Amino acid sequence: MSWLIAFFDWLVEFFGDPARWSGPDGIPARLLEHLEFSALALALAVLIAVPLGLLIGHTGRGEVVVVVSANLARALPTLGLLVMFVLLLGAASVWPVIIPLVLLAVPPILVNTFEGIKGVDPELRDAAYGMGLRGGQVLGRVLVPVALPLILLGCRLSAIQVVATTTVAAYTGLGGLGRFIIDGFATKDYARVVGGSVLIVLFALVVQILFALAQRVTVSPGVSRRLKVR
Amino acid sequence: MITFDAVTKRYPDGTVAVDGLSLEAPTGEITVFVGPSGCGKTTSLRMINRMIDATEGQILLDGVPVQGIDPPTLRRGIGYVIQQAGLFPHRRIVDNVATVPYLLGWDRRKARARAMELLERVGLDSALARRYPFQLSGGQQQRVGVARALAADPPVLLMDEPFSAVDPVVRTSLQDELLRLQAELNKTIVFVTHDIDEAIKLGDRVAVLRVGGRLAQLADPKTLLSDPADDFVREFLGRDRGIRRLQFVSTAGLRLRTDLTVEEGFGGGTAEPWALVVSADGAPVGWVADARPDVLEPFGTFVHGRDSMRSALDAALLSPSGCAVGVDENGKVVGVATREALDEALAEAADG
Numbered sequence: 001m002s003w004l005i006a007f008f009d010w011l012v013e014f015f016g017d018p019a020r021w022s023g024p025d026g027i028p029a030r031l032l033e034h035l036e037f038s039a040l041a042l043a044l045a046v047l048i049a050v051p052l053g054l055l056i057g058h059t060g061r062g063e064v065v066v067v068v069s070a071n072l073a074r075a076l077p078t079l080g081l082l083v084m085f086v087l088l089l090g091a092a093s094v095w096p097v098i099i100p101l102v103l104l105a106v107p108p109i110l111v112n113t114f115e116g117i118k119g120v121d122p123e124l125r126d127a128a129y130g131m132g133l134r135g136g137q138v139l140g141r142v143l144v145p146v147a148l149p150l151i152l153l154g155c156r157l158s159a160i161q162v163v164a165t166t167t168v169a170a171y172t173g174l175g176g177l178g179r180f181i182i183d184g185f186a187t188k189d190y191a192r193v194v195g196g197s198v199l200i201v202l203f204a205l206v207v208q209i210l211f212a213l214a215q216r217v218t219v220s221p222g223v224s225r226r227l228k229v230r
Numbered sequence: 231m232i233t234f235d236a237v238t239k240r241y242p243d244g245t246v247a248v249d250g251l252s253l254e255a256p257t258g259e260i261t262v263f264v265g266p267s268g269c270g271k272t273t274s275l276r277m278i279n280r281m282i283d284a285t286e287g288q289i290l291l292d293g294v295p296v297q298g299i300d301p302p303t304l305r306r307g308i309g310y311v312i313q314q315a316g317l318f319p320h321r322r323i324v325d326n327v328a329t330v331p332y333l334l335g336w337d338r339r340k341a342r343a344r345a346m347e348l349l350e351r352v353g354l355d356s357a358l359a360r361r362y363p364f365q366l367s368g369g370q371q372q373r374v375g376v377a378r379a380l381a382a383d384p385p386v387l388l389m390d391e392p393f394s395a396v397d398p399v400v401r402t403s404l405q406d407e408l409l410r411l412q413a414e415l416n417k418t419i420v421f422v423t424h425d426i427d428e429a430i431k432l433g434d435r436v437a438v439l440r441v442g443g444r445l446a447q448l449a450d451p452k453t454l455l456s457d458p459a460d461d462f463v464r465e466f467l468g469r470d471r472g473i474r475r476l477q478f479v480s481t482a483g484l485r486l487r488t489d490l491t492v493e494e495g496f497g498g499g500t501a502e503p504w505a506l507v508v509s510a511d512g513a514p515v516g517w518v519a520d521a522r523p524d525v526l527e528p529f530g531t532f533v534h535g536r537d538s539m540r541s542a543l544d545a546a547l548l549s550p551s552g553c554a555v556g557v558d559e560n561g562k563v564v565g566v567a568t569r570e571a572l573d574e575a576l577a578e579a580a581d582g
């Protein structure tokens with residue numbers, strides 16, 4: 001059990017130190033950096049992947065884009081990409097980090113949005129057109145609300161990946177919670193390593209919870225079947 | 231009126247689903263398309279609201295070719311009911327019904343009020359209005375589908391096997407409901423089914439299609455049963471065509487005897503082998519055989535003048551007496567149709 005005690009000692013040492021809570025290397029500052037990188041990357045990925053997925057799913061044209069993106073996502077090493085972009089663009093701006101994060105975040109959103117729209121019951125789509133809805137109305141008023149759980153799932157998967165991968169941004173000299181881990185290892189300050197990891201895990205949990213809440217608020221109970229049959 | 235003028239549909243793969251179809255679906259009547267699976271019923275129906283476009287020929291709505299009308303605009307003026315109802319799962323029932331009114335830009339309150347009125351019309355409790363589709367049974371969903379199609383009061387209603395996915399009891403009640411609604415609303419309805427009994431029950435006119443999308447016969451149900459155009463139609467109508475035809479023969483001319491009824495407490499002693507015991511308020515109680523006046527035997531009734539000869543015959547077969555009990559709308563006995571009377575009526579039916 002001694003490792004558990006050591007673990008808690010490190011946690012107390014890390015979180016209990018008042019100096020940790022202020023300054024450019026403090027917890028709030030690092031947390032904010034992490035949030036900024038992740039949120040920016042995710043927002044860009046959503047802006048690219050959701051409209052593209054909706055369009056391809058609705059028209060059935062360009063499915064190859066989805067397939068290629070799904071395969072690339074599996075094949076591309078994120079760390080490699082990161083280093084490559086830093087070498088190409090220099091480490092002066094956030095873009096060498098943001099671009100690989102976006103590339104990483106696009107495929108899950110794209111694939112799930114596409115599958116969500118394409119997977120809507122053809123009878124339902126048919127009924128919508130039969131009522132006299134136009135193409136855009138069918139998409140916006142019927143397909144998107146029905147496919148929303150899958151679209152959100154894609155966003156959540158990407159968000160988790162982005163949050164985890166943003167840690168790696170620290171390698172390039174940028175900030176974020178990853179700094180605690182890298183700097184901790186460099187100086188053999190294990191309290192910092194442990195504290196940083198715990199922060200990242202908590203961060204990811206909060207993201208999960210936020211998405212679960214968003215799902216509850218935005219998905220119709222008729223789709224999630226949350227209500228009991230009375 | 232809907233007019234098919236030499237309409238042909240050839241799918242891109244070469245399948246000819248409908249071949250030179252010409253017919254009219256008159257205003258205010260139910261025209262049924264019936265035929266075996268794959269004969270082109272759905273294709274024919276969907277060409278009316280341009281869910282599918284005809285390859286050759288044209289379809290006219292009150293003389294106007296549908297090809298010239300923008301499809302969404304056309305469809306908002308035509309009610310459409312499909313087999314699985316196709317309700318929007320994310321919307322409450324009331325908003326599902328109000329779909330077309332919303333599209334037409336009605337204000338929300340008016341559209342919802344109209345939806346509530348229609349739910350009642352199709353026999354649904356207003357408490358269901360706030361539910362979501364998954365909280366309804368198949369039969370209820372189908373009723374909502376009908377209400378939704380009627381919401382903007384379109385003159386034309388297209389129905390593609392709307393009742394074939396529900397159980398027989400529910401199906402019968404949905405069919406009755408449709409006939410009742412149609413008596414009030416007088417829509418021009420085109421109804422697709424593969425079930426000849428449904429076609430005969432609902433249709434003012436029945437179009438029998440054969441595979442390859444050719445019209446085999448177009449006639450009212452009675453003519454169809456008595457004069458099938460060819461072997462295909464005869465076979466499709468099935469074996470008990472003669473019995474089913476009795477459904478269209480009225481019992482108004484059926485001779486009733488009023489001297490076969492007795493009061494409760496009857497102890498036997500008429501000259502007839504059977505007597506019908508009638509309660510003080512005029513309701514039938516049971517048959518008694520003269521030989522065993524203390525045993526009540528089962529009876530069958532038909533509403534004289536309203537029910538068909540098929541019902542009368544059925545009523546007669548339900549009782550060991552072999553006689554059918556004629557009642558009025560309130561269930562009071564008006565007389566008894568004996569075997570002799572039924573015989574006469576059947577002979578007449580067979581002649582004409």
Ligand SMILES: Nc1ncnc2c1ncn2[C@@H]1O[C@H](COP(=O)(O)OP(=O)(O)O)[C@@H](O)[C@H]1O
Pocket residue numbers: 241242243245246247265266267268269270271272273274
């Ligand atoms: N989209 C399509 N492409 C090719 N063939 C089709 C298509 N839709 C229907 N068909 C064919 O057209 C014929 C008529 O189909 P349909 O109108 O659905 O018949 P029904 O409704 O009477 O069962 C069938 O042979 C069917 O296989």
Ligand SMILES: [Mg+2]
Pocket residue numbers: 271272273
């Ligand atoms: Mg069909």
